[in-house]
Amino acid sequence: MKLSDYVFRFLADYGVRHVFMLPGGGVMHLNDALGRRSDIEYVCNLHEQACAVAAEAYARVTNHLGVALVTTGPGGTNALTGVVAAWQDSTPCLFISGQVKRSDLTGSSGVRQMGVQEIDIVSIVGPVTKYAVTIMDPGTIRYHLEKALHLAGMGRPGPVWIDIPLDVQASEVDPEGLAGFLPSGPEGKESEGTLKDAVVTALDMLSTAERPVILAGNGIRLAGAQRDFLDVVDLLGVPVLTTRLGVDLLPASHGLCFGMPGSIASRGANFTLQNSDWLLILGARLDMALIAYAPERLARAARKIMVNIDPAEMRKVGAILDLQVCDDVGRFLREMKRLAGGTATQDRSGWIARCSDWKARYPFVRPEHHDRVEGISVYSFSSILSEELTGDHVVLPGNAGVASELFLTAFRVKEGQRVFHNKGTGAMGFSQPAAIGACLASGRRPTVSVDGDGGFQMNIQELETVRRLNLPVTFFVMNNRGYESIRASQANYFGRLTGADATSGLTLPDVVKVAEAYGLNAVRLSDPRDLRRQVRQVLDMEGPTVCDVMIVPDEVREPRVASYQKSDGSMASKPLEDMWPFLDREEFRANMIVEPIEE
Template identity: 50%
Template sequence: MIRIADFILKYLAEQTTVRHVFMLPGGGCMHLVDALGRNKHFTYVCNLHEQAAAIAAEAYGQYTNDLGLVLVTTGPGATNAITGVAGAWIDSTPLLVLSGQAKTTDLIGDKGVRQMGVQEVDIVPMVSPITKYACRVVDPLRIKYELQKALYLARSGRKGPVWLDLPLDLQGAPVDETKLPSFEPPQETGGDGRLDGQMDHLLNLLATVKAPAILVGNGVRLDGAIPQFLALAERLRIPVMTTWKAADFLPEDHPLFVGRPGIVGQRGANFVQQTCDCLVVLGARLDLCQTGFNHPHFAPRAKKIIVDIDSSEINKLEMALELKVHASSGCAIRVLLEKTKCRRLPDFSKWLRICKDWQQKYPVVLPEYCRNEAVPVNPYYFIDVLSETLPADALIVPGSSGGCAEMTLQAIKLKRGQRLQNTPGLGSMGFGLPASIGACLASGGRPVASMIGDGGLQHNIQELETLHRLNLPIKLFVLNNNGYVSVINMQKNRFEGRLVACNPESGLTLPDTCRVAQAYGLKVCRIENQLNLREAVKDVLGMTGPVICEVMIDASVQTAPRLSSRILPDGRMESMPMEDLWPFLPREEYHAAMSAAEGLK
C-alpha cells in the first residue's frame, strides 16, 4: 500500500523530466507537502506567493517544453495561482497544478451554501475555462487514471495547463498501486488527414510566386521542430519573420531573418509581411498584435497558407486564405522536408535582398538614441548595448507587459545559442522576476538577463527573497521610468493629457528599488545616464550571483515604430495599415517601399 500523496510524487518523478516543484505549503495540502519533502527526486522551491509559484512553473515548462509543476493549498492558495495558469493557457505552456482541498465530507456539494470546509473554494469551475482539463479527484481508485489523463492532455496536441484538485482525506488515503486503473490515450491524428496533398499545393504555389515569406511561431517549438524548421527554411531560401514567442529561432545575423512584425514591430518586417505575395504561417496563432485590428488588411497581397494544430485559430481569421492546414507545424515541416529533397526550387534571392535592405535601412535603434552623454538612458539604446554585451549562452527573460516588453522585443539582437522566453499573450505585470527564477532552474543555471519595469517589479517583489535564497545567476535590470509609462502615453494620446494613477503627479508612487533590494541582501547598482553605458552593463554582467541593476530611463521615449492613427483634415481618426507605422515616413519613401517588389520577375 502507498499513500496517494506519495504515489502522485512517485509517478511524476517517473513520467516527467521535472526536477523542481514550485510551491507554498498549507494545511489543505499537508500530505502532498510531506510527500514532496520525502521524495528525493524533486527539489521544492519555496516561493513567497502562489502567483509567483505558478509563473515560475510556467517559465519552467516553457524552457523544458515538458511540464511545469505547482503545488498550492486550498482556497486563497488556489485562487492566487490563477494568473500564472492563464498565461500558460494563452501561450500553450504545459503546466500541472496540484491544489489541496477541504475533506470530501466537508465539501459544499449540493447544499446550496457558499462554503463548508475550512478555506473551501470550488476551484475547478473557476479554472476550467483556462485549462485543458480540471478535475477534483474524490475516488482514491481514480488517482492514477486522472493523473495520467492530466499529463497526457498537458503535453499532447495544443499543449497547455491542467489542474487536479485533491481533497485532504484523499491525499492521505492508502491505495494498492497495482490495482489502480489506467488512462488509455486516444489515437492521435494531429489534423484532418489532408496534409500530404496540401503540402503539394503549397510547393506548387511557391513555384508561381515572386515574393514569398514565412512567419514562424511558437507552435514549432512546442512540436520540438526548430532544427527541422531551420533546415526547411535554408532549403527554400525564403525570408523568415518570427513572432515574439519565436524570436530566438534565428539569430539576428542569419541571412534569412528579416525581423519581427506586429502592431509594435520592426518597420522592415512589416513591409515584408504587407507586400509579400505568398505568406506561409507556421505555428503562429495570429493574434491581433500580429495582424492588426482589421483582418482583411493583414498581408493583403499574399496568398496565405495557415498551418495550425488548432482549427479554431484558423477559422477565427476573417480574411481570405489560400490554404487552411489543420495539422501540427512539426508534421507539416517534416512532410515539406521530404517533398523538397529532389525538387527544383525557385530562386527568391532578389526578393530576399529587398527584405534585407529594408531591415538594414529601418533599424529600431536610431543613431540619435546612442549619445554618450549625461542624460537619462534611452531604453532602446540600453537594449542595444545589452544585446552586444550578453554572452552567447544567455537566457533572456523580459517582462511580459508594457514598454519594457515591447521595446525589448523590438530592439534586441539575438545571437546564435541564446534563448528568449516570455508570456506575451496575457501580458501581465509581475512575470519577469518569478519567470527568471523558473527559467534559470529549468536551464540548469544558465546566466539570465531580465528586463522589467519599476512598476511591474512591485507585483511580485517578494520573490527577491527567493532569488537571494537560491543565489541564482540572474541579472535583473529594472528600467525605472518612475511610473507606468505605457499608461502615461495612452492617457496623453487618448484623453487630452489627463493623467490618472500612472506617476507621482497623478497618485502613483513606487519605492526606491536599490534600497528595497539591499534589504533583501542582494547586490545592487544604478545606471544614472548614458555615460560609459557599455562599460556599466559589462560590469553588471561580470558580477557573480544575482544582481539588481536599476536603470534610470528617459520617460519621454515612446514606443516606436508602432501602429497608430492620424487625424484627417475633417477631424476624424484614421487607423493606419500595418505597413504604415508611426512615426510616419515621407509619403514618397513609403510608396517606394510599397512598390519595391512589383518589378520582380
C-alpha cells in the same frame, strides 16, 4: 501506499524534477510526500502566483511539464494568473491543489462555504485549463493523472488542474490495482495523404511566387521542430519573420532573418510582410497586435497558408487564408523537407536584397539613440545589452510596457539563447518568478530579466527566493518613474493622468534600497555616455544582481502603427506598412510593391 506518495512517485517517473510550491494545511499530506522525495527538488516561493509563473517559465525552457503545488482556497485563486498565462500561450503545466475533506465540501447544499478555506477551484479554473477535476475516489488517481498529463501535452498544449481533498490525500491505495487512462486517437492531425496534398499545394503556390515569406511562431517550438524548421528555411531560401514568441527560433545574424512584424516593429519587417505574395504561417495564432487589428489588410497580395494545430485559430482568420492545414507543425515541416528536398531552389536574390535593403535603411535602433548625454534611451540600452550577452544566456523581457514592446523589438537574438515572455496575458509581476523557473530549468544558465519599474514591484518578494537559491540572475529594471505605457495612453486620450506616476497618485520604492534589503547586489545606471562599460560591469558581478536603469521617462515609441478616429467616432488603425512617424509619401510609395492603401 499513501495516495500523496503515489502522486509524486508518478510524477518522478514521468520526468518531473522540480515542483514550485507554497505549503498549507489543506495540502499537508502532499507537502510531506514531496518533501520526502530525493529525486524531485521542491522550490518554496513566497506567493502562489509566483509558483504558477515559475512553473510556466520552467515548462517554456524544458518544453516539458511545469508543476506547481498550492493549498486550498486562496492558494488556488492566487495561482490563477499563472494558469491563464499557460492557457493563452499554450504551455503544458500541472497545477495540484489541496482541498477540504470530502465531507466538508458544499456540494449541492446551496451554501457558499462549508469547509475551512473551501472554494470550488475546479469551476473557477475550468475555462482556462484543458482538464480540471477534484479527486473524489482515491482509486481513480492514476486515471486522472494519466489523463491530465496526456491532455496537457496533446494537440495544442496547455495547463491542467488536479484538486485533491485532504482525506483523499491521506488515503491508502494499491498502485498495482489502480485503473489507467486509455487515450483516444490523435488530436488535430490530418491523414498522411491529406497532409502530403497540403504540402504539395503550398509548394506549388511557392513555385509561382516572387516575394515569399515565412512567418514563424511558437508552435514550432511546442512541436519540438526547431531543427526541421531551420532545415526547411535553408532548403527554400525564403525570408523569415518571427512572432514575438518565436523570436529565438532563428538568430538575428541569419541571412534570412528579417525581424518581427507588428504594431510596434521595425519598418523593414513590416514592409517585408506587407509586400509578400506568398505567406507561410507556421505555428502562429496571428494575434491582434501582430496584425494591427485588421486581418483583411495582412499581406493582402499574398496567398496565405496557415499551419496550426488549433482549428479555432484558423477559423478566426479563415476569410483571409488560401490554405488551412490543421496539423502539428512538426509533421508539416518534416513532410515539406521531404518533398522540397529534391526540387531546385528558385533564385530569390532580388527579393532577399530588397528585404535586406529595408532592414538596413530602417533600423529599429538608430544612431541618435546612442547620442544622448542626459537620460538613457531604452533603444540604446536594449541594443547594448543585446550585444553584451552571449549565446549561453536565458533572456526574459517583461510582459508589458517598454520591456515588452521596445526591448524585445530592439534585441538581436544570438544562436543558443532562449528568449521569451508571456505574450497572452501581458501581465506585470512575471519578472522574478519567471527568472526562477527559467534559470532552474536551464540548469542554472546565466539568466537576464528586463522589466519596468512598475512591473518589478509585483512579486518583488521573490527576490528572497532568488537570494536563497543563489541563482545566477541579473535583473535590469528600466526605471521610467511609473507606468509609462499607461501614462502615454492617458495623456494622449484624456490630457491628464490618474494613478500613473508620482504626480497622479502612484509612488514606487527605491529599487536599489529594496534589493540591498534582500541581500542582493544592487547598482544604478544613469550616465548614457558610459553605458556599455557599466552594463558589462553589471553582467560580470557574481551572484544575484538588481540594476536600476534610469531611462528617459517618456521616450517616444517609434515606429508604431497609429490609431486614428474615424468620422463616425470609432477607432481604426493604419495598415502595418504605414507606420508613425509617417514617411514622406513619395518615399513610402517607393517602398510599396503592393498597391498602398491611402487613407
